[in-house]
Amino acid sequence: MAWQFCLVSKMQESVIMKIHYGTALGAVVLVAIHILFRMTQNFSESLQYESVIANYHFLPYAIMLELILILLSVHGFNGLRVILLELKQGVGYEKAVNYGCIAAIAVLVAYGSRTILMAGFGM
Amino acid sequence: MERQSNREGIKGWLNPGRYGLERVAYWLMRLTGLGLLVYFIAHVFETSSIVNGKEAWQKMLELTQTTEGHIILTIVIGMCVFHTANGIRVMLGHGGVGVGKPGRPDYPYKPASLNSRHKLCILASIGLAALAMMYGLAVLFGE
Secondary structure (H helix, E strand, O other), X not given: OHHHHHHHHOOOHHXXXXXXXXXXXHHHHHHXXXXXXXXXXXXXXXXXXXXXXXXXXXXHHHHHHHHHHHHHHHHHHHHHHHHHHHHOOOHHHHHHHHHHHHHHHHHHHHHHHHXXXXXXXXX | OHHHHHOOHXXXXXXXXXXXXXXXXXXXXXXXXHHHHHHHHHHHHHHHHHHHOHHHHHHHHHHHOXXXXXXXXXXXXXXXXXXXXXXHHXXXXXXXXXXXXXXXXXXXXXXXXXXXXXXXXXXHHHHHHHHHHHHHHHHHHOO
């Protein structure tokens, strides 16, 4: 894991911004599909337990949810990182922000993936 | 010392009054981004209740499918549309689209990149967000 952290901390900001824009474009397309799924039926009907569980059991949709989770986590926490680095600078502070955001992405993706897996496999 | 005294921190970041509409867009972009991140985390947490069975899911729905919940969702729709539309403008701008040709800086030093095309895009983003919020209100409260 340590080498991965070193890799991220040494990554050029221009590369990180390309990832930021790439995740944004990917998320826009997938979130639009995610919202359109809610519009295929009445909004409150689409939120009923059976309907939502059926969504998780549909493998392509579950994969799409996982992709949205990863894309939005990376985009969101990288955006937060950019804002925090704009506000204050310093070696220790920047390291804390970078590693803090990587940790937050990992935690959120793990927690969201747990839901997708458990609901998808009926655990 | 000079650096410290010039640093405005969050107060400076929150001041949308300077530098015109672009500054407002910069401020809104960050504000909507933070709002959407908070909503996303809450949404991941909210949907995780489905693994605890039908009762837990219904309880969560009772909490979120309220008038206040629908108002929050409408604000989220507006933030999402503005963030997306303005984000595409920013991306195009970073790629050199619509920023004009570089020229000699002459008085009154108006930067070519801060032009009417980008201002129009910012206003269109705000307009689109307002329209999407109205549509959201109609869907959420029209049932």
